[in-house]
Amino acid sequence: AQSVAQPEDQVNVAEGNPLTVKCTYSVSGNPYLFWYVQYPNRGLQFLLKYITGDNLVKGSYGFEAEFNKSQTSFHLKKPSALVSDSALYFCAVRDGQGAQKLVFGQGTRLTINP
Amino acid sequence: DAGVTQSPTHLIKTRGQQVTLRCSPKSGHDTVSWYQQALGQGPQFIFQYYEEEERQRGNFPDRFSGHQFPNYSSELNVNALLLGDSALYLCASSLLWRTDTQYFGPGTRLTVL
Numbered sequence: 001a002q003s004v005a006q007p008e009d010q011v012n013v014a015e016g017n018p019l020t021v022k023c024t025y026s027v028s029g030n031p032y033l034f035w036y037v038q039y040p041n042r043g044l045q046f047l048l049k050y051i052t053g054d055n056l057v058k059g060s061y062g063f064e065a066e067f068n069k070s071q072t073s074f075h076l077k078k079p080s081a082l083v084s085d086s087a088l089y090f091c092a093v094r095d096g097q098g099a100q101k102l103v104f105g106q107g108t109r110l111t112i113n114p
Numbered sequence: 115d116a117g118v119t120q121s122p123t124h125l126i127k128t129r130g131q132q133v134t135l136r137c138s139p140k141s142g143h144d145t146v147s148w149y150q151q152a153l154g155q156g157p158q159f160i161f162q163y164y165e166e167e168e169r170q171r172g173n174f175p176d177r178f179s180g181h182q183f184p185n186y187s188s189e190l191n192v193n194a195l196l197l198g199d200s201a202l203y204l205c206a207s208s209l210l211w212r213t214d215t216q217y218f219g220p221g222t223r224l225t226v227l
Contacts (some may be wrong), residue, residue: 036218042220042221043120043219043220043221044119044157044204044206045202045217046216046217046218049215055163087148090156090157092156093161093203100145100147100160100162100208100216101147101159101168101170102147102149102157102159102206103159103171104156104157104158105156106154106156107154107155107156108154
């Protein structure tokens with residue numbers, strides 16, 4: 001079965017500094033990977049996805065993610081953090097060929113300090 | 115263009131009761147998936163509906179059932195509620211032939227007392 005792991009429950013970054021939220025995956029076949037963000041009392045908002053192609057994927061709100069096949073990682077990055085980026089971030093993988101079931105990590109709480 | 119909508123926003127029930135949650139997909143979408151997000155956890159897949167049939171199911175008991183209507187909206191029913199059913203229930207919609215991005219609604223917060 002496909003799975004993702006987010007090794008950090010919490011990440012704290014100063015405003016203006018670069019941020020990284022880590023995700024590693026375990027899949028059979030080609031991975032279809034996603035990042036979602038969840039603000040308090042809100043549903044999940046789609047940030048970006050990797051299906052195939054360039055290893056650097058650009059998404060919403062200035063976020064990007066780097067797919068690394070050799071390290072089985074898909075880390076979320078942003079060059080300069082904003083206080084408004086503070087939220088819960090989830091990495092997910094599509095489970096199965098042609099299936100749309102998503103398997104999520106446990107989430108990482110990102111806090112940007114002013 | 116309306117996104118995914120869910121109702122109600124919050125719900126409080128007691129053990130043993132039954133509950134129905136509702137979801138309207140994003141305009142143009144034909145597939146609805148339901149997820150359960152317990153406090154401090156990532157969402158877990160319950161099931162998915164397409165053309166009014168359950169297409170795929172996660173590891174949830176038969177107390178969890180669903181329905182999809184001809185207009186693609188969907189309901190999630192949970193019978194014989196347990197305290198452990200307390201969670202945020204998320205609905206996601208997508209196009210079946212585009213097996214990638216799912217768009218999520220704001221969720222229904224269910225509290226079982």
